[in-house]
Amino acid sequence: MLLQFIVSNFRSIKDTVTLSMNTASNKESGHSFQVRGYHLLNSAVIYGANASGKSNVLQAMGFMCHLVLNKPKITQSTDKLPHQPFRLNTETEQASSYFEIVFFLDTIKYRYGFEADSTTVYAEWLFSDESGKEARLFERDSEQNLHYVNKQKFKEGIGLKVPDNHLFIWKCDQNNGDISKKILQWFVRFNFIDGLKNESYANFSLPQMANSGSKTELLKLVKTADLGIEEIAVGQKDITHAATQYFMNDPSIPNEAKQKMLHDVNNGASASIESLQSRHKKFNAENQEIGSVLFELDEDESQGTQKFFALSAPILDTLEKGKVLLIDELDASLHPMLTEFLLNSSIIKN
16 A cells, blocks of 8 residues: 655656645545554645646656566676666766655555665665564664664664665565565565556466456456457467568567467468457348457557557455556546546446
């Protein structure tokens, strides 16, 4: 459960920016829930003028998650950390970036953060609060030559050292630390969706179709949105030999599908890929239903319908599993009525 996020010196963000999910009261009881003495919002919307930094606040949260989970695969002391400082000021373009996040795991509040540039983690800290008073679990500060580990509450960090370009929490997790593992697992359940790049999310829906429960919920959502779709299915779409290379270079297609495609082509067989299909009712001149027609979702449906479907599967998955969900540019190429439906969906509210 997210409580607060703080960032400074990241992309277009020069000074400190804070996003808080705490309402400070129960006035928004229909849109919040209580954890200890906090009233946390179920959802929040960031709005403002173009180029005002809305997307970069979300990008900063995704960036922090990306680094905490070591997605850049920093292994050697010479590896560069990703660093995107504010470049329009001589003071900040060479300075480190600051990230801090406060969240609940069950009823324990954690505050974790770090300050780093492309070569060095200058500071990193983790605090826990079980009953209203913070306890420092660990803290490092290269400028003050500080390296503190709480021997009673954070034994997993005792005696561990890390290179300047590594996060200490990585080493604790590698040491089978219980608390650090929980912290990283929380970040795993932190999802970011870019509404302008929805193509890859369509492939997330393919394996969801094998789960009858997920398929039922997804179809219910699509039907309620009144898209005219009666059924969703997974089919096979033949592709020409000339088009094979195009699909092989498509990052949104799973590697398993690419390997099968390559195998078929090399063995002289016709290549095909799995595709999502939608079924629509068909009527005669008297407007009587006489059957149905299968559409290829990525060819025959509108951009808005494709996007709604592509985003629905990961959104439902995220909400079902209680993850933290960020969506940037939700309304891009999506009909306003469908955007309203997603935001007002009873599933989302719950």
